[in-house]
Amino acid sequence: xxxxxxVKAKVEAGKSKLVPGLVQEALDAGAAPSEIxxxxxxxxxxxxxxxxxxxxxxxxxxxxxxxxxKGVEVLKPLMAGDxxxxxxxxxxxxxxxxxxxxxxxxxxxxxxxxGFDMVDLGVDVPADNFVKAVNxxxxxxxxxxxxxxxxxxxxxxxxxxxxxTACPDVKVIVGGAPVTPEYASEVGADGYAPxxxxxxxxxxxxxxx
Ligand code: B1M
Numbered sequence: 127x128x129x130x131x132x133v134k135a136k137v138e139a140g141k142s143k144l145v146p147g148l149v150q151e152a153l154d155a156g157a158a159p160s161e162i163x164x165x166x167x168x169x170x171x172x173x174x175x176x177x178x179x180x181x182x183x184x185x186x187x188x189x190x191x192x193x194x195x196k197g198v199e200v201l202k203p204l205m206a207g208d209x210x211x212x213x214x215x216x217x218x219x220x221x222x223x224x225x226x227x228x229x230x231x232x233x234x235x236x237x238x239x240x241g242f243d244m245v246d247l248g249v250d251v252p253a254d255n256f257v258k259a260v261n262x263x264x265x266x267x268x269x270x271x272x273x274x275x276x277x278x279x280x281x282x283x284x285x286x287x288x289x290x291t292a293c294p295d296v297k298v299i300v301g302g303a304p305v306t307p308e309y310a311s312e313v314g315a316d317g318y319a320p321x322x323x324x325x326x327x328x329x330x331x332x333x334x335x
Contacts, residue, residue, distance in 0.1 A: 129155045130165045133197060137169035140189030142196050149200040159204045163232070166194045170228065191228055198228070202235055211241050213333055214267035217259040219247035220302075222281040226274035229302060229322070233270060236326035242268065253281070253288035260293045267333045269293075270325065271315075273302040283313040290314050297332040301325055 127135070129152035136144050152162050173190045176182045216237050220230045227249045238244045245263050247255055260266045269289050273282040282305065286298050299317040300310050310318035317332050319325035 130157055130162060133162060134165040134169045137166050137190060137193045137197060138172050140186060140193045142189065142193045145193045145197040146200050149197045153200075153204075159201045163198070163201055163205075166197050167232075170194060194228055195231070198231065198235075205235055205239055212243055212265075213241040213330060214243070214265045215245060215263050216242040216268040216270055216329065217245045217247065217256060217263065217266055218270040218272070219251035219256060219259075220249040220272045220274070221278050221285050222250055222252045224273055224275050224278040224281065225249045226272075226302075229274065230270075230272035232322040233272060233301065233319075233325045236322040237268075237270060237329045240326040240330045242329065251285070253285040256285055256289050257292040260289070260296055266293075266296055268329055269296055269298045270329070271298065271300045273300070273305060276304045279304060279309070286313045286315050299325060299328055299332060 129148060133145060133148045133152055136148055149162055153159065170190065173182065173187055177187050218230060218234045218237070220227055230249070234244050234246055245259055247259055256269050256271070260269060271282055271285045273279060282300060286300060289296065289298050297316040299319060300313070300315040301319045305318065307318045317328045319328045
């Protein structure tokens with residue numbers, strides 16, 4: 127089994143203690159950080175499918191997510207930008223009622239690497255807290271809202287509308303598996319991205335045009 131295949135298998139199995147070492151071994155064997163990251167994202171897809179089919183339950187999903195987060199910690203320094211320029215501050219969070227943070231953390235990492243200073247509000251963030259963070263921090267030019275559940279799409283809409291009403295000069299970007307470009311524009315977001323890499327590209331585009 128290749129090192130990357132081992133990383134993928136151990137993330138799926140939720141082996142938090144083994145994953146960081148295996149990620150390092152995959153790097154030492156010459157694998158690109160993006161390749162290892164994609165393998166771990168694929169693992170979460172497998173975990174989600176197993177959950178949907180009733181093969182595993184919430185605790186197994188949770189330990190797989192923890193294992194992936196441990197692996198991402200090893201990759202983070204290799205994917206972050208050099209911090210030499212700043213495009214301004216980006217406030218990021220997962221919307222109210224939603225506890226999923228892996229995708230949000232990857233998006234945060236990539237937007238940071240594009241040249242933003244990040245203020246991460248975590249998960250389950252009420253709409254007003256995004257506004258408070260815009261007002262409490264210097265040079266906030268962008269707010270990034272993540273949502274992973276179809277049931278929290280109304281919270282995403284409320285977040286975007288609350289932010290745009292209170293802070294009309296700040297751009298808002300949204301994303302997450304159930305979010306579509308149509309939904310993003312319907313709720314009044316300035317931008318949408320399907321994944322972390324394109325979120326960084328879109329973020330830069332939104333504040334530099
Ligand atoms: Co949950 N969960 N979960 N879960 N979970 C999903 C999302 C689900 C699809 C699983 C399934 O049924 N197949 C399903 C949602 C169904 C739906 O609404 N359509 C689901 C469910 C139902 C639930 C619960 C309701 C289960 C229950 O309790 N019965 C519950 C809800 C809790 C809550 O939030 N209130 C729940 C709980 C959990 C855990 C806590 C156990 C755990 C999360 C732990 C954590 O995040 N720290 C968990 C996990 C791990 C998953 C799956 C397996 C993996 C999610 C993940 O991290 N994916 C997930 C199944 C799946 O995704 N296939 C599932 C990897 C990550 C890199 O992808 O987050 O999509 P993703 O992020 C991508 C893009 O979406 C995008 O870029 C990212 C990277 O490229 N993106 C953005 C994300 N945010 C963006 C923002 C942007 C732009 C792009 O701009 C701002």
